[in-house]
Amino acid sequence: MDPRIAAEAYKKTEGHAFEAMTDPHQIISTMLDALLKSMTIFVENIDIVRGGDASLRSKHFSRALTIIYALQSSLDFEKGGDIATNLFQLYEYARQQLIKDLTTARVEQTATAIKALTEIKTAWDSISSEVSDAR
Numbered sequence: 001m002d003p004r005i006a007a008e009a010y011k012k013t014e015g016h017a018f019e020a021m022t023d024p025h026q027i028i029s030t031m032l033d034a035l036l037k038s039m040t041i042f043v044e045n046i047d048i049v050r051g052g053d054a055s056l057r058s059k060h061f062s063r064a065l066t067i068i069y070a071l072q073s074s075l076d077f078e079k080g081g082d083i084a085t086n087l088f089q090l091y092e093y094a095r096q097q098l099i100k101d102l103t104t105a106r107v108e109q110t111a112t113a114i115k116a117l118t119e120i121k122t123a124w125d126s127i128s129s130e131v132s133d134a135r
Helices: 003-014 024-044 054-074 077-104 108-134
Strands: none
Touching (some): 024 054, 024 077
């Protein structure tokens, strides 16, 4: 699936503006940034007893799941091969950990997923930079 289609689905769900973006690498980078932000806010607000905000936790939990779905939908398994499969599995891991941590009010697993996704984001930005330089 074209990343622009995933961005459109995300935009419709979350109300974010992607109209100005035409570079698929930038779209995915922006979506990864938004995912990491939502997962971090989710983690910061998981414990309601210790001052977490239930509304923020719920909002960013839902937003993170929506972004994960959009990212998974944007993968091209024919062209991407093992890389696409591995990314799908990483996104699925992050999704499962969010759900698990929501039900247990703990964040260890989501924090681990954030670290892995941060590494992917760094690698993605590096690839995007190389692609831009080659143009």
